[in-house]
Amino acid sequence: MYDAIVVGARISGASTAMLLSRAGHKVLLLDRAVFPGGKAAATNLVHPPGILRLKRWGLLDELTATGCPPITEYGLRSGPVELMARLPAVDGVGEAYSPERSRLDQILLDAAVKAGAELRSGVSVRELITDDAGTVTGVRGETSDRTPVVEHARVVVGADGSNSTVARLLDAPKYEAHPVLNKSHWSYWEGLPHDGRVRTYRHAGKHAFTWPTHDGLTIVGVALPVADFKATSDEDRDRTVISAFDEVDPERAELLRATKRVDRWMTGSVPNFLRRSHGPGWALAGDAGYTRDPITAAGITDGLRGAELLAAAVESGLSGREPLEAALAGYARDRDALVTGHYRYTRDHATIADHSREELAFIQAMNRSPTHGRDMVGMFATMVHPAEFYSPASIHALLDHLEPGAGPGWKLRMVRWLARGVPRHLPGATRTADRLVAKNLGPMGQYLA
Ligand SMILES: Cc1cc2nc3c(=O)[nH]c(=O)nc-3n(C[C@H](O)[C@H](O)[C@H](O)COP(=O)(O)OP(=O)(O)OC[C@H]3O[C@@H](n4cnc5c(N)ncnc54)[C@H](O)[C@@H]3O)c2cc1C
Known part of the structure; x- marks a missing residue:
């Protein structure tokens, strides 16, 4: 009997297993792949919040030793407009890295095993075991030579990627789903x-x-x-x-x-969805519970942040600080609060629609503003919440950085006039300005609508 069985031993599974093992729990880590080997699709980029987790876990030096240089600036060029800005920092970490994916997977896997997790590779999970009340109590699977594997645990974590077998066996519903874009x-x-x-x-x-x-x-x-x-x-x-x-x-x-x-x-390519990620005796981690288009390169960062949230919840449930089911429900809530804004931003980005004249004028203004450029790249990097970046206060402040004169086009000049030129005792004018921005800025305007 294990405290936790984690199915899938890459970014999300290895991190969750490592954290639970470090907290003293007995963890079985299963993967159908045989390590080292197999290759997850990835363009490798890890944003600063992901790097922060690796630093907290004492793994950053190992990562940098693999020979990937720090990345400190992100940029977007759209038509004639260019924005390039330094990344903001989170708890002192303002660098991204793009390590070779198989080496990052191996660093996490080695850390999990070193912390005491029992790794069994070459094992495919095929079924979940449940008790009479429907609580998941274990897994059934088989090795590559068809030897059956049956194991029990207090909690089963599906960290088995976007085509998760665990999620399919649980019939875990998707929400906010969109096809491959x-x-x-x-x-x-x-x-x-x-x-x-x-x-x-x-x-x-x-x-x-x-x-x-x-x-x-x-x-x-x-x-x-x-x-x-x-x-x-x-x-x-x-x-x-x-x-x-x-x-x-x-x-x-x-x-x-x-x-x-x-x-x-x-x-x-991948489809886009959030998935119900908790239930009696089970939880989903990483892509199994939340898959987003790779256009914002956030899956690894989300997997690392999510592992931290999930391990804390499982630890709280297993140690008796709160009922396990309530702790897992809390994990799913916290995960959604953390990622939903960026998920919608990513989905909008993933349509690859060209920017309108108004959007281009705003991107140009971000480049001139001392803070908006940094916050824009911070938003791409999962560090600044879109609701914050596109808030009325932030958009109004951006109006001061629009190109003067005829540049921004009449709609934005009118918005600027309504928001800035009209006396403050006419809040209706500001509302009209917000509505105009919302209408003309596509996804950028959604928080003003
Ligand atoms: C084209 C592309 C580019 C990307 N680029 C980036 C990028 O630049 N930056 C970034 O952060 N993210 C990127 N991503 C996303 C990133 O690759 C994923 O978010 C990340 O791999 C998710 O990690 P995971 O541990 O949740 O799942 P996975 O990496 O998918 O690992 C799941 C594991 O579960 C195992 N498994 C599956 N089923 C079973 C089973 N039944 N039994 C046992 N084991 C099982 C698999 O063998 C696998 O090892 C990209 C994705 C794509 C498609």
Whole structure:
């Protein structure tokens, strides 16, 4: 009998198992993969809140020793407008890293085993065991040579990815679900300068991206709306990706031509959903409970933050501080409070719609503001809540940084006039201004509506 069985031993599962083992619990960690091996789809980026967790857990030095440089600035170029800003810091951590995914998985797995978790790889979980009241009490599975495995625990955690078997066996409902919105091609380049910057581009229905990763390599890719995506040859993908850069950053396109792709092209996409993540004797962690489009590169960061929340809840339930079921319900609530805003922001971003003239004027204003640029990249990096960034106070403050004169277009000039030029005793004018912004700023205006 274990305190916890964790199904899935990568980002979310290994972290949860490590934290529970460190708290003194008896943990069984199962994965159908055999380690080291298997490869999760990822463009590797871990935002500062994820890096903070690794630092808290004493694993950051191991990560940096793998040869990935710190990333300190994120940027967006959309049509003619460019925003590049330094990341804000969270508890003193203002750096992102893009480590080789298999090495990050291994660091977490080794830490879990070192903390006392019992790892059994090559085991596929096929069924859940429940008692008469419907509480999950264990798992049934089999090894790769078909030897049956039956184990019991006080709690079973499904950390088995977006196609989670545990979630399927529990019939855990999805909410706020959206289908796959885009698909991406990405690969590794050698010879590009590492300048600590994540660059993203939005232009003509394409989202191109590039950032430094491990061993002197650079991630380069493009995401396209599903309808525009074609599975093609490697040569065609070279052309598709480089031409996406050509349109919006010709200098970088030239650099790509002058340097070398050193890996095959990879292709990836996921649907978007939140899933009920707790019930009697069970919980879901990481992508199993919450999968979002990779366009904001937040799955690893969310997996690490979520593991911390879940381990604290399980610890509270197992130690008797509160009933386990109530603790798990609290975990699911806290997880949703933490991620829902960013989830919706990601979903909007993932449609890869070109920015309107008004949105471009606002992005330009963010670049001029001493705080909005930093907060915008902080929002991308899961650090600033969209409701905060797009709040009336923040949008009104941004009006002061719009390009003077005819630049922003008549709608935004009118908004500025309504919000700034009209006497304060006419709150109706501010409301009209907010409604105009909401109507003309797409997702950016949703919190004003
Ligand atoms: C194209 C693409 C690019 C991405 N880029 C980024 C990025 O740059 N940054 C970022 O943060 N995130 C990125 N992500 C998301 C990130 O990869 C995921 O969020 C992350 O892998 C989730 O980790 P996890 O531990 O929850 O699940 P997973 O990594 O999916 O691990 C699940 C584990 O469960 C095991 N398992 C599954 N079923 C069973 C079973 N029945 N029995 C036993 N074991 C089982 C699997 O073998 C696997 O090891 C990207 C995703 C995609 C698709």
